[in-house]
Amino acid sequence: MSAGIELWHVPQSRSLRVLWFLHEAGLPHRLHLMGFDGSSLRTREHLTRSPAGRVPAVEIDGEAMAESGAILDYLAETRAPALGRAPGHPERRAYLEGLHYGETIGQHLANLTQHHVILREPQMRSATVMRLEAARLAKTLTGALRRMEGRDWLLPSGFSAADIAVGYGVWQAKYFLTADEVPGLSDWQARIAARPGFQAALAADGPPLIYRADFYPRPEA
Numbered sequence: 388m389s390a391g392i393e394l395w396h397v398p399q400s401r402s403l404r405v406l407w408f409l410h411e412a413g414l415p416h417r418l419h420l421m422g423f424d425g426s427s428l429r430t431r432e433h434l435t436r437s438p439a440g441r442v443p444a445v446e447i448d449g450e451a452m453a454e455s456g457a458i459l460d461y462l463a464e465t466r467a468p469a470l471g472r473a474p475g476h477p478e479r480r481a482y483l484e485g486l487h488y489g490e491t492i493g494q495h496l497a498n499l500t501q502h503h504v505i506l507r508e509p510q511m512r513s514a515t516v517m518r519l520e521a522a523r524l525a526k527t528l529t530g531a532l533r534r535m536e537g538r539d540w541l542l543p544s545g546f547s548a549a550d551i552a553v554g555y556g557v558w559q560a561k562y563f564l565t566a567d568e569v570p571g572l573s574d575w576q577a578r579i580a581a582r583p584g585f586q587a588a589l590a591a592d593g594p595p596l597i598y599r600a601d602f603y604p605r606p607e608a
């Protein structure tokens with residue numbers, strides 16, 4: 388059994404959440420950069436780490452784990468308590484909500500990525516899905532901003548792993564939403580970009596594999 392933290396990561400994917408956390412917390416780790424060509428994600432070896440053959444996947448002291456939100460919470464609990472809100476903490480409920488809300492945002496990003504980037508043949512893409520999912524993505528972010536009530540981060544006591552779970556979607560939204568579609572979004576993205584832990588994660592992220600354009604406009608209705 389190998390000691391320490393290993394992360395299997397595809398640049399620009401949800402595994403950036405874990406990479407960001409590791410840099411925020413200053414946790415030493417070994418990074419395995421993977422491609423997005425299904426084949427490396429679907430090997431028998433990788434399927435032992437992630438049942439659906441996804442990233443992120445980690446091994447922590449030799450034990451495999453998938454699901455970015457669960458990984459963040461587990462790492463907070465075991466190695467970086469300042470980034471978590473443990474059971475009994477007055478912000479525990481809001482913290483858990485934020486950790487999981489990341490995937491409410493993430494589902495819209497995934498659908499947009501599929502229709503703008505992954506589906507290469509124009510006839511496979513749906514302009515309706517692109518418009519609908521962009522509007523739904525904007526709503527998730529507007530809702531989170533409303534909860535923040537003018538604060539910089541989700542919880543009154545300050546930055547936590549919940550901001551990383553949600554922040555990944557906030558950051559990636561730049562590919563699909565303009566600043567005027569979600570008032571406050573560009574300031575939020577700037578706050579994320581200013582964090583040394585996020586900057587270090589971006590530097591380690593590897594060459595872009597998913598988004599090659601700066602912005603993916605959707606067709607007019």
Ligand SMILES: N[C@@H](CCC(=O)N[C@@H](CS)C(=O)NCC(=O)O)C(=O)O
Nearest residue numbers: 400401440441442443453454455456
């Ligand atoms: N809920 C999971 C989602 C993991 C996920 O779907 N990751 C994507 C990258 S963003 C992936 O590995 N996709 C590869 C595929 O679908 O084949 C998490 O948050 O870790």
